[in-house]
Amino acid sequence: MQFVDISPSTSQPPTGLIVCLHGWGANADDVTSLLPFFHLPDYHFVFPNAPFPYPYSPMGRAWYDLRQENMYQGLIESRQILTDWLESLEGSTGVPLSRTILSGFSQGGAMTLDVGLNLPLAGLVSMSGYLHPDAGKVKKTSYPPTLIMHGRQDEVVPLLAALKAKETLESLAVVVQYQEFEMGHEISPQMLEVIRNFVKNAIG
Numbered sequence: 597m598q599f600v601d602i603s604p605s606t607s608q609p610p611t612g613l614i615v616c617l618h619g620w621g622a623n624a625d626d627v628t629s630l631l632p633f634f635h636l637p638d639y640h641f642v643f644p645n646a647p648f649p650y651p652y653s654p655m656g657r658a659w660y661d662l663r664q665e666n667m668y669q670g671l672i673e674s675r676q677i678l679t680d681w682l683e684s685l686e687g688s689t690g691v692p693l694s695r696t697i698l699s700g701f702s703q704g705g706a707m708t709l710d711v712g713l714n715l716p717l718a719g720l721v722s723m724s725g726y727l728h729p730d731a732g733k734v735k736k737t738s739y740p741p742t743l744i745m746h747g748r749q750d751e752v753v754p755l756l757a758a759l760k761a762k763e764t765l766e767s768l769a770v771v772v773q774y775q776e777f778e779m780g781h782e783i784s785p786q787m788l789e790v791i792r793n794f795v796k797n798a799i800g
Contacts, residue, residue, distance in 0.1 A: 623657045
């Protein structure tokens with residue numbers, strides 16, 4: 597899987613690893629532009645490109661198809677590719693999954709919840725995301741703490757999707773931090789501030 601890899605800006609070994617998954621039709625460069633606003637210089641960041649082409653733009657990528665006639669096509673493949681890749685990251689970064697935060701926006705948020713709940717990660721962050729229809733079927737004894745954030749005026753992924761995700765995860769005994777914002781389908785500076793605090797609480 598192709599990805600943008602950015603080491604800590606300090607000379608010390610990374611405190612942790614943050615993986616950011618882009619949304620449908622975006623790409624790794626789109627979320628990489630957010631890096632200065634995280635204000636986490638001690639962390640290693642990785643921004644992967646989804647494995648499938650986006651049908652409406654040569655620059656965009658997709659974790660799976662969201663067109664009605666092909667809904668969720670590619671999800672099974674992406675799930676396996678992303679899982680295998682995440683498990684390989686310790687070998688290249690030196691950071692174990694236990695000190696890794698998996699985050700994502702929109703479709704990337706859905707992939708974060710899908711794959712992340714089945715891995716021993718330090719935490720999960722879903723921004724304007726949602727749950728896949730089969731979410732919550734795998735029962736475990738413990739899950740990573742999870743931050744869910746959503747805009748109240750989101751017209752792409754309705755707020756109801758975030759509330760459903762919160763309810764489903766809490767029914768699995770996931771520790772969920774939930775926050776709404778007065779905004780649409782976007783990533784705001786306020787979101788990144790909440791993420792920074794979540795990361796510091798989860799890893800240090």
